[in-house]
Amino acid sequence: MYKTMNSLRKVKCFILLIIIIVLSFQISYSIIDRNIYSNDSLKNENFSNLKKSGYWILNPFIIDDQGYGNYTWEEAVIEPWCSGGGTWSPPYLL
8 A cells, every 4th residue: 555655656746747847848938939039020120221331342361460461450550441449449440
């Protein structure tokens, strides 16, 4: 009698554990699914007010501070296609 009560308790605990695992997967899936659908609304926004930007057609080049490339950073920052200060707050922008 005691063994059947003990095995019945183990079966109930196992079933409860399975239910908890299934519910946790279901909840996490619904949260992820909801986030995916909310991000899809960003794709449907109207982008009619976009502005064109200027560009240059440049040949490939190498910037090297040792002087082994086409430019050093001191030379490159003088060019119109390079700006910034070369630090964390205003980095070089090409």
